Amino acid sequence: MLSLFVIIPLIAAALACLIPRTERVAKYLALSGSIVSLLLAYLLLSNPPGTQSLQWFNVAGLSVTITTATAQANLLLLMLVAIVTPLVFTYSMGYMELPSEQRRFYFEMCVFAASMMLFAISASFITLFIAWEILGITSYLLIGFWHYKERAPTAARKAITTILIGDIFMLMGIVIIGVTHAGFDYSLLLSNPITSSTQLALVFILIAAFTKSAQFPFHEWLSDAMEGPTPVSSFLHSSTMVKAGVFLVMVLLPVYSAAGLLPLILVIGIISAILGASNALTERHFKKILAYSTIEDLGLMFIALGLNAVFAAMILFFVQTFYKAALFMSAGSIIRANNEEEDIYKLCCSRNSKPILATALIGALSIAGIFPLSGFLGKSFVESSAMSSNIVVYAVLVLVGLATSIYAFRWLFIPTRNVFDKKLTGKLGYGSVPKTMVIPGVVLAALVVVATFIYYADPSYIGGAAQMQLLGATEIAITNIVAIAGIAVAFYIYKLGHRMHLASTNSMAFAALHNSTIVNGAYLIFAAGIAKIGALAGNLDFAFDRSIYVMSQLFIKSGYYMRRMVDGQTNSYALAFVLGFALMLLLIAFNLIT
């Protein structure tokens, strides 16, 4: 079967949503499209690993093909996207209520999902770029979906501007690779020796990957992306979009390793992980905490890649999908029940909301790294790969792990200590959360649990049997002890102590932890600098225009004076003639003398 067929149901659903008056059926169209895509993806699993190419166009010796691959990694990502998509669509059925926004929402979501699936199976830079940029643009549309909200347009613009930087760098890299390797397929890059121009291209592509995967210094768009609807966040943070950058670097890792760029990946990963964890510790916005946690997760994946531990990165990549989607879905449900309140200190939890709370708890335990839940697998593998190669990185990872379990349980404990007060929030409550919003979260929470057992039953589905590793008891123990210590700290501070913050809000420590304001300030200064240059150039252009105008005025003026000489007076003509004749005689005389 042609692997491109996988995206066709979703594309068809998207196009069907464009038909007027399909408000009521849009969600069913999208859901059925995603389910058919899931079935096709499942059928694709039986395809032998290999690549398929279709010629797109061919001009003046440049042949551009749409190449897709069904290697193990491709199929893994494809399955992740295909599994999460119907769950997110189900969640959206409850979440998106207004009929007027149904068509637009499901159109954009279907294109978003389809482009991520195309990305998952891409095996050439052209295929990649198509998926890559359409992912960026649909994410822009989805983040700014409620463009009438106060901050949504700004958040969307921040995302698209950052992503545009990456896209252009990506295109530059693709052009260089396409020329130096005489083709756009990954296989050509992977099988040929590295030259200095390839190295430049790889740096460009790395920049693109960092913008997409929200790594330092391009990470702040992701936390603002919370302005979009929750299903979008749940989708964007788990399987689509932000995973694209990591996945690309993962696929190209042999080349990065050969080009000596792994230290760069490692350093950026460490910085991002630290920034993500520290901001998550101090953020008040319920969903933004999870967003910073995504930045940290992606940073951990880049750390693993920087250590050349593909398997560890891959497994974190795999398990992060489920727990992050589950966390976002439960967060969306809690926010819905609290009348769209998003401040963590004002949220209330109810004991009636057991499925939602259970989902949140499983997600939090998983992200903290408690044993049977799959989050710990990813975390332990990354830590064990660091332990054997770089002790400093290992120390950082343990510290970040501690912070993770503190903020995960801060996220959970602060809302749960307020019991739901009916008088306070009025009409809404946990009863108003529809079943379609609860069930996908529960399914994902179940997947979080199951993933570990699947791994222990048959680890070969990640990265093949050759790369298979098993964890030692010490590694498991260390991860769990750190996680439990973090939970204990969180319990002491936020549950028993009822403290508001880890550090007081005006202290240096708080400023250092909550550094997103500094980063955003730096962005603003950068943008202001560009605008300054723009103003300068604008003035220059204006002056240029004016100077041409002044020159034209000079011509008109000189014409005016010339005209005055021709005044029709015989006397003045005679005077001019005499003067001219005298001048001529003088010249002749001068010539004769010399």
Add this chain to the structure above:
Amino acid sequence: MIPLIGISLVSLVLGMILIAFSRENAKLIGVVFSGIAMLAIISALAMSLLSGTATFTEQYYAYITTPNIVLSLGFNAITFTLALMAVIVAFVTQLSGNTEREGYATSSALILLFELAAIGLFASTNLFVFFIFWDVGVVALFFMLYLLGSANRRRAAMKFLMYEILASLLLLFAIMLIYFYTPLRSFDIGYITANAFLIPHSTEILIFTLLFIAFLINMPVFPVHLWLPDAHTEASTQGSMLLSGILTKFGGYGMILAFTMLPVSGSFAVFTLLLGAFSAFYLAFVLFTQTDIKRIVAYTTIIEMSIVLIGIASLSPLGIAGATFAMLAHGFTISLLFLAAGSTGHIFGERDIRLLHGVVRNAHSTAYSFLTGVFATTGMPLTAAFIGDLLIFVSAYRSFSTAGIIPLAALIIMGAYLYYVINKSLLSTKESTKSIDYIGATQKIGYAVLLFCIFLFGIAPFIILKLFNL
């Protein structure tokens, strides 16, 4: 063989004559006859694609025999692409441009005249005829600006005319030089291309310089771009669509001719790259100070044409194909943007982005068309612009190495500002501007046609690119 180019030209003339007799039906006549011209060109393209030849059979009409000036018409891959774009854009302009001032008859007739000039220019295989159509096009647009623009139109029209007349003079001078220095004294482009090496070197440099400046003014690229923003500010929507959509392509096509005709062009390649790169960056920054939505779109034209210039300067078949494709894409994209910008002005009576808010609330289709136009301008895959950019920069990297791809970064600056514009005026519906008018179905059809073309040539670029392989 049916003389399809002849049919298209004759139908346009017929349309103009009919409009003179029946001014009240001007718009209908304009749409019908430019539709006929469009169908003729599309069927010419279809016929040559089916028969597998890139060149359409040439048709000869005796014009002036003594100095060997022949009205010979024919298409090759480059001109086919551009003519196709021109007829579609002109058709959409006829159909959907809202005339800000009364004057359906004038504008319909002038669009037909300009379309005639465009088809004639792209189809002529004779430099003298090329020049005649060039000036017809300039004059048609001058009147379009002078008669149908907004308040300060006269001044902008004069500025436009001054720049264009300078370009025409330089062009005429260069054509004369070419005529007198080729052995057989011919205006035929094919003959000149084959025998250009016989022109003395210093003369060739002079000719190239003259042509280069003339086409640079028309494209326009820094430092001779100043007429374009002013012309667009004052032009009607229809005038803007023709101006940026088609007239700038005269210069682009001329530049391709200059570079392919004269072998000396190779020594100017690096200079041209530097000029194009500087122009792209400089104007991307100048864009930041603009607040009139039409002026903003006008500046993006200059940036795109600078990138086209880089493709031409890379002097390879791929670069030429890329530049041609980018011009095709740009024609559709910029017409869409100008149609949307013009409609915004029409609906809200305001074009300043500082005063416009929430366009998306009161003008759905306009806002989404503008948004898609911005995506296409920044080179989104599956829109035609991406193919153009890809081909141009692959070719530029082959010719100039890393320096060739740096100008891509100008797109970041341009895109960043365009997204700012979208936030500022299209979104933020909290205090949305009141609409004072609405757009009719014709505008929406116009959006649909242009969007269809943008995506058609983005998804199936091989329709056009096949021509370059034949």
